[in-house]
Amino acid sequence: MSRAQGIDRMDFSYFPGCSLATTCTESNQSLMQAAKALGFNLIELPDWNCCGSSSAQTMCKNLSLGMAARNLSLAPAGRPLVAMCPRCLHYLRSARECLKADPERRRELEESFGRPINVDIEIIHFLEVLVRYGLDRLSADAKRSLKGLKFVPYYGCTLFRPPRLEKDRYFQGEMENVLKALGAESVPNALSYRCCGSFLSATDPEIVAPLVNEIIDSAAAAKADCLITACAMCQLNLEIRNTRKTRLPIFHFSEILALALGAEDYEKWFVRHIVDPRPVIRKLAKAA
Amino acid sequence: MSAPSPQQAATLEVIETARPPRPLIEEVKERSGAEISRCYQCRACGNGCPFVTAMDYTPNQVVRLLQFGMREEVLKCKTIWVCVGCHTCSSQCPMGIDIAAMMDALRLMAVEEGVAIGKPNIIDFHEEVLKSLEKNGRAHKLSIMLGYKRQTGGWFKDVDVGLKMLAKRKLELFPSRVKAVGEITDLFKCYWRESK
Numbered sequence A: 001m002s003r004a005q006g007i008d009r010m011d012f013s014y015f016p017g018c019s020l021a022t023t024c025t026e027s028n029q030s031l032m033q034a035a036k037a038l039g040f041n042l043i044e045l046p047d048w049n050c051c052g053s054s055s056a057q058t059m060c061k062n063l064s065l066g067m068a069a070r071n072l073s074l075a076p077a078g079r080p081l082v083a084m085c086p087r088c089l090h091y092l093r094s095a096r097e098c099l100k101a102d103p104e105r106r107r108e109l110e111e112s113f114g115r116p117i118n119v120d121i122e123i124i125h126f127l128e129v130l131v132r133y134g135l136d137r138l139s140a141d142a143k144r145s146l147k148g149l150k151f152v153p154y155y156g157c158t159l160f161r162p163p164r165l166e167k168d169r170y171f172q173g174e175m176e177n178v179l180k181a182l183g184a185e186s187v188p189n190a191l192s193y194r195c196c197g198s199f200l201s202a203t204d205p206e207i208v209a210p211l212v213n214e215i216i217d218s219a220a221a222a223k224a225d226c227l228i229t230a231c232a233m234c235q236l237n238l239e240i241r242n243t244r245k246t247r248l249p250i251f252h253f254s255e256i257l258a259l260a261l262g263a264e265d266y267e268k269w270f271v272r273h274i275v276d277p278r279p280v281i282r283k284l285a286k287a288a
Numbered sequence B: 001m002s003a004p005s006p007q008q009a010a011t012l013e014v015i016e017t018a019r020p021p022r023p024l025i026e027e028v029k030e031r032s033g034a035e036i037s038r039c040y041q042c043r044a045c046g047n048g049c050p051f052v053t054a055m056d057y058t059p060n061q062v063v064r065l066l067q068f069g070m071r072e073e074v075l076k077c078k079t080i081w082v083c084v085g086c087h088t089c090s091s092q093c094p095m096g097i098d099i100a101a102m103m104d105a106l107r108l109m110a111v112e113e114g115v116a117i118g119k120p121n122i123i124d125f126h127e128e129v130l131k132s133l134e135k136n137g138r139a140h141k142l143s144i145m146l147g148y149k150r151q152t153g154g155w156f157k158d159v160d161v162g163l164k165m166l167a168k169r170k171l172e173l174f175p176s177r178v179k180a181v182g183e184i185t186d187l188f189k190c191y192w193r194e195s196k
Ligand code: SF4
Pocket: B048, B049, B050, B051, B052, B059, B082, B083, B084, B085, B086, B087, B088, B089, B090, B099, B100, B103
């Protein structure tokens, strides 16, 4: 599944983040494939580090700013920085705004890294890359139809909500636009924006399980085949904290995208799922 | 003591005996940008918060406590630790108060002031994450989970899920590491933990 060489390939710096680099490597692999098929060249940020995450944010402001800032210092000028994890996106953008407003802190950090920090860099979510440059490429490059796939778009909480970043893009509806263009059918009326529990899933599963169950129940009641998330941590939490008998497969957005664009090695990703998605995929193949 | 005569009073200097301390809401506003004084207790934040049942005060009650200047109650409460920063409240507040940012500020204040933490297992977890970040520059879930379970003793609570994740290799055995990890360790120098 490769696009004819040389056709307006576009370069982006890419920040994978800890989840996609390890626990959710299937999201990363599928993202890479989807991007390649569409002619987007995602160049991994050399020697990137954790964006800071909620933990650094909670314990020390300087630390979380410093961690995000180091990543910005590694990003070459001249191309946007793309993140797939909504939280990483949020922390990287917040750090950029913070450094813009505090030149002194910026100078200190630049001195300690021995590199300039690019505070004018554009930081965007992969979804935005798609919407901006990819919608027409999508229909041209689609290899498999998603016709008949009823999905709940699950945005979770972070992708567009933080008021501190309200000047940035609002993503509501974009996942549906992309997947509908590929033939899938979006199911409204489910809990698409309810938070997945974030770190409470690790510390207090008993708080998170009933909430996750409600999300899954709402999707099942709406007769969806699956939920499609924009965040790898949401995907994991929805899978591991569902304690009901009703189980719906949870896909990361990039998996479904890569599938539609003709990826061959999807079995490799799907066996890593805790709720087996293969019956849904088989149904889809039969319908085609 | 008898009242000073008019002549005496004229020569007395004005002495400030008590200056009202800076209101708590001002302090929190400075750190978070949240305009706490605007709240009129509509309770949209408390009704919308997905985690409210696990909290001791609802988010709107925390706002109220702040308005009353009840520092200790706020900094020691469970709510600020249960809050995951999902911004549901902030997006619903009709007065445009960024409650999630306010919670961020309160957690930092609780940590900095060294008060008793309202929900200690959560700060233990964040500490484990930071240990992993300090060492690797990236989060290593397996060592975080092991360290966390060791601290909190919750070994059996979640064994099922842990094993499933291991079987699917969702918990990587080895961490992914930053090469220039010294640059990360340097960032930890500012961290309050050092002074302990
Ligand atoms: S940001 Fe915190 S207080 Fe607000 S809704 Fe989310 S968990 Fe509740």
